[in-house]
Amino acid sequence: xxxxxxxxxxxxxxxxxxxxxxxxxxxxxxxxxxxxxxxxxxxxxxxxxxxxxxxxxxxxxxxxxxxxxxxxxxxxxxxxxxxxxxxxxxxxxxxxxxxxxxxxxxxxxxxxxxxxxxxxxxxxxxxxxxxxxxxxxxxxxxxxxxxxxxxxxxxxxxxxxxxxxxxxxxxxxxxxxxxxxxxxxxxxxxxxxxxxxxxxxxxxxxxxxxxxxxxxxxxxxxxxxxxxxxxxxxxxxxxxxxxxxxxxxxxxxxxxxxxxxxxxxxxx
Amino acid sequence: xxxxxxxxxxxxxxxxxxxxxxxxxxxxxxxxxxxxxxxxxxxxxxxxxxxxxxxxxxxxxxxxxxxxxxxxxxxxxxxxxxxxxxxxxxxxxxxxxxxxxxxxxxxxxxxxxxxxxxxxxxxxxxxxxxxxxxxxxxxxxxxxxxxxxxxxxxxxxxxxxxxxxxxxxxxxxxxxxxxxxxxxxxxxxxxxxxxxxxxxxxxxxxxxxxxxxxxxxxxxxxxxxxxxxxxxxxxxxxxxxxxxxxxxxxxxxxxxxxxxxxxxxxxxxxxxxxxxxxxxxxxxxxxxxxxxxxxxxxxxxxxxxxxxxxx
Numbered sequence: 001x002x003x004x005x006x007x008x009x010x011x012x013x014x015x016x017x018x019x020x021x022x023x024x025x026x027x028x029x030x031x032x033x034x035x036x037x038x039x040x041x042x043x044x045x046x047x048x049x050x051x052x053x054x055x056x057x058x059x060x061x062x063x064x065x066x067x068x069x070x071x072x073x074x075x076x077x078x079x080x081x082x083x084x085x086x087x088x089x090x091x092x093x094x095x096x097x098x099x100x101x102x103x104x105x106x107x108x109x110x111x112x113x114x115x116x117x118x119x120x121x122x123x124x125x126x127x128x129x130x131x132x133x134x135x136x137x138x139x140x141x142x143x144x145x146x147x148x149x150x151x152x153x154x155x156x157x158x159x160x161x162x163x164x165x166x167x168x169x170x171x172x173x174x175x176x177x178x179x180x181x182x183x184x185x186x187x188x189x190x191x192x193x194x195x196x197x198x199x200x201x202x203x204x205x206x207x208x209x210x211x212x213x214x215x216x217x218x219x220x221x222x223x224x225x226x227x228x229x230x231x232x233x234x235x236x237x238x239x240x241x242x243x244x245x246x247x248x249x250x251x252x253x254x255x256x257x258x259x260x261x262x263x264x265x266x267x268x
Numbered sequence: 269x270x271x272x273x274x275x276x277x278x279x280x281x282x283x284x285x286x287x288x289x290x291x292x293x294x295x296x297x298x299x300x301x302x303x304x305x306x307x308x309x310x311x312x313x314x315x316x317x318x319x320x321x322x323x324x325x326x327x328x329x330x331x332x333x334x335x336x337x338x339x340x341x342x343x344x345x346x347x348x349x350x351x352x353x354x355x356x357x358x359x360x361x362x363x364x365x366x367x368x369x370x371x372x373x374x375x376x377x378x379x380x381x382x383x384x385x386x387x388x389x390x391x392x393x394x395x396x397x398x399x400x401x402x403x404x405x406x407x408x409x410x411x412x413x414x415x416x417x418x419x420x421x422x423x424x425x426x427x428x429x430x431x432x433x434x435x436x437x438x439x440x441x442x443x444x445x446x447x448x449x450x451x452x453x454x455x456x457x458x459x460x461x462x463x464x465x466x467x468x469x470x471x472x473x474x475x476x477x478x479x480x481x482x483x484x485x486x487x488x489x490x491x492x493x494x495x496x497x498x499x500x501x502x503x504x505x506x507x508x509x510x511x512x513x514x515x516x517x518x519x520x521x522x523x524x525x526x527x528x529x530x531x532x533x534x535x536x537x538x539x540x541x542x543x544x545x546x547x548x549x550x551x552x553x554x555x556x557x558x559x560x561x562x563x564x565x566x567x568x569x570x571x572x573x574x575x576x577x578x579x
Contacts, residue, residue, distance in 0.1 A: 101447035105362035112365035163417040165333070184358035 010087060014069045015048045016040075017055045023139045024053060027217050028118040033065040035077055035209025040067075041245040042200050043089045053140035081202050091201045099196060103203045106188065106195070110203075113181035114210045116166060117174050117224075123157040125171055127220050179227045182211075186231035193240060200241070208241045272306055273344075275337075277322035279309035279397055282479045285509050287393065289375060290334045291322040293472030297338055299508040300463045303346035310397055334472075338465060349464045356459050360466040363451070363458075366444060367473050373418045374441030375473060377434065378487055380414035385482040442490045448474075449494040456503065463504065475501050 018033040019025040025033070033049075040047045047067065052058065059066040059075045066075035067083075074083045084090070092103060122133050137153060138146025161167045166174075185207060194200045195207070211234055215225050228234055275298070277291030286292045286309070298305040310321070320332035324340065331337050342349070349357065379390050394410070395403040422433055448470060457463045458470065477487050478501050491497060 097450040098453070101451045102359065102362070104447060105359070105366040108369045109362040109365040112369055160420045163413070163420045180361065184361040187354040187358040188362075190355070 008070055008087075010045050010089075011070055012046065013048070014046065014067060015050045016065050016067045017050050017052055017058060018065045019055050020051045020053055020140060024136055025051075026122050026133060026136060027213060027219070028115060028122060029064045030217070031115070031118060031210040031213035032063075032077065033209070034213055035206045036065050036067070036080055038208050038241060038245060039077065039081065039091070039202055039205035040084075042091055042205060043084060045084065045089060077202065077206060091199065091205075092196075094199065095196060095201070103196070103201055106185070106203050107206055109181060109184065110206050110210060113177050114214075116161075116164070117178045117181075118210070118214075119157055120161060120166055120169070120174050121171075121219070121224065123154050124161055124167070129154065131220060175223055175227060178224065179230070182228055182231050182234060186234050189233055189237060191233065193237075204237075204241065208238055211235075212238045212242065273303065273324060273326040274306045274308055275322055275324050276308045276310060278394075281393065282481060283505065284475055284479050287476055287480060288321065289372075289472045289476055291472075292475055293334045293468050294322050294324070294337050296463075296471045296504060296508065297334075297341065297348060297465060297468035298346070300468060301341060301346035301348040303341050303344070334469075338468075348462075348468070351462060352459055352464055356464075360464065363448075363466055364469050366447070367469060369421075370440045370444035371473055373422055373437040374487055375477060376414040376418060377437060378477065378482060378484070379480075380411040381418065382482075382484050385484050386411060389480065389482055438486060441487060445487075445491055445494055445497065449497050452496050452500060454496065457500075463508075467500075467504070471501060471504050475505070 016033065016036060019029060037047065037049065055064055055066075056062065060073055061075045063076050066073055067080060069083075072083070074080050092100060095103060121128055123129060133154075134147070134150045137150040138148075140146075141149060158167065169177075189195055194204045196203075211228055214228050215235065215238060217225070219225075275291075275294060277294065278286050278288035280286045284292065285295055285307075295305070295307065297303075305324075322332070322334070322337065324331045324337045326340075329340075331340050341347075349360070352360070378385055380386055391407045391411075394407045397403075398406055418433065418437065422437055452458060455461075457467045459466065474491065474497060477491055478498060480488075482488070
């Protein structure tokens with residue numbers, strides 16, 4: 001099956017599905033979607049972003065984003081990277097074995113710490129849940145469906161947090177973890193333009209997706225984005241990728257981090 | 269530093285100071301950093317374990333979870349990461365995340381979810397370490413928590429197939445072992461000649477897979493194909509724990525190797541027989557019955573040396 005799809009070239013009408021951008025999408029899903037978009041841009045593969053209220057239910061694994069290419073549907077960055085590789089495009093072929101191991105380890109660090117912290121903030125911090133998450137998550141649906149869906153999702157996420165031991169953490173501890181993660185990323189990046197020097201890889205796409213979203217999303221407080229701003233090489237990294245891969249494209253450019261006085265709010 | 273620090277954790281077997289990955293990590297780190305820990309293994313006569321194990325008690329402070337315990341030890345000036353560069357410190361965090369995301373699910377599955385392993389090895393061992401009546405309840409609870417964790421972090425939305433999840437987590441675990449092997453290369457420890465936090469974590473996760481004799485050995489077989497990781501575990505055991513090499517007779521290791529060869533031969537034979545049966549598919553019931561009895565015989569041969577070896 002993989003051989004037959006590998007033979008087909010990348011079609012013009014490839015589409016990436018996510019939730020509604022203005023009203024519905026949450027921090028964590030936005031970050032994941034941006035990571036995939038960045039990755040595809042780096043591979044020079046065109047993709048259309050399609051927003052659907054029920055994108056989560058359309059996805060084969062229940063997680064977002066997912067891409068629809070030809071007659072294949074693939075969700076989440078990991079499988080998408082492999083799928084794209086089968087079609088002959090790869091960003092990490094030039095790495096040696098040890099570097100590939102490092103790359104995979106750092107990607108797990110982002111998933112393990114940053115993504116989990118985003119989920120915690122969205123679903124376990126009561127203020128954020130009441131004021132941002134609940135109104136947004138169910139917004140396309142009428143009452144009482146909107147409340148039911150968001151409570152169901154909250155219950156699911158809290159179960160997962162409990163299983164991995166994050167339920168007992170306070171917000172301060174979570175922010176501490178984010179800081180540790182950013183410190184590690186900052187130290188690894190150093191003064192290089194990308195994590196593996198001259199060429200971006202899927203790790204750069206993933207880190208960009210999460211950090212850029214954290215920096216440009218307005219939440220209840222600025223504590224989360226402040227943690228990232230502490231590391232100037234990380235903010236410069238985000239700016240660099242944004243300028244290189246997103247500016248000049250009309251479709252769906254993320255707002256620049258600097259210049260404009262009013263931060264474009266992805267939430268609220 | 270003058271205060272005594274006590275660590276409560278699960279005990280060991282099969283040449284390991286502990287069977288529990290997190291307990292092992294903390295014990296290894298304490299040895300690496302020279303921290304004087306008084307180790308109390310949970311036994312029948314001790315008070316019932318509650319909350320997370322391992323637990324460090326120093327004066328009035330009670331700390332659980334390996335990461336926090338290690339942080340505490342570092343603050344007490346027992347720091348094994350002293351010579352690491354900033355990048356190596358960052359790498360440590362990344363590799364620990366890799367272990368937790370990719371290796372831990374399969375480790376939990378091998379110990380607590382795989383039915384044969386759980387019933388014949390894990391449950392009896394843990395039950396014998398805890399006082400009655402907790403021994404009836406606690407292993408079951410740990411098993412349910414392990415399955416829960418695996419499903420919540422790796423399972424897809426229902427309806428999912430448990431066997432697909434299992435296949436995926438073992439694939440990920442094998443890939444993780446390969447990545448660790450490549451990273452370690454030919455050095456003695458991950459960052460040069462002295463062991464650090466990362467070595468403690470890797471040792472904590474790998475040693476149980478390496479040493480514990482389970483009926484279902486998928487992960488162990490894969491690990492044994494990566495000689496530098498095996499050497500890594502053996503080095504730490506012999507240098508820092510002085511248990512396996514001197515504590516057990518070399519005869520035991522030879523017996524281990526013989527049993528492994530026997531298992532491999534038996535597996536090869538049963539594979540050949542399966543192939544023959546597929547070819548001669550005339551009466552479906554006969555071949556499968558023959559196969560079952562042969563497998564039972566193979567199982568019988570395997571399990572009796574195992575029973576003799578386990579203390």
